[in-house]
Amino acid sequence: MTKKRVPHPNSLANLKPIRPGEVRNPHGGPKIPEDIKRARLLNTNTIARLYNELIHLSVPAIKERKTRPDLSVLEIWVLNVMSKGANDGNPVTLEMIISRIAGKITDKVEVALPKPTTVRLLNNEGTIVMGYPESKEDEDSE
8 A cells, every 4th residue: 555645844834825916927937039939930830841842852952952052950951861861761760751741640549348347446446437338239138
């Protein structure tokens, strides 16, 4: 049987309830710098558009594009990842690129319990009944 942890009395003394009308953080959080705000605009859709544009290029076209002086750091980075992945045949890189373009592929799992199943919770804190008959006839046959 596990022992319940009792908080130290000093910690409880530090807790003070908020009074009506009291403001605990009057100025809010710290101001976000403009450059960070701009960087946050570069979201998943922007990256997906970039990958979608670049994935159709041939390896020589990627090499040529990497020599352009007007590329952003992000585009250089993506081009390097894509060309290295294409040369090495790395499946992890391919999966990452596809998930950026198409979104993460999820597996659908169906769980079916043929009869009601009772699950007892730890420490005998109760039970949960899982799985119910699909129709009234199934219920009568049990």
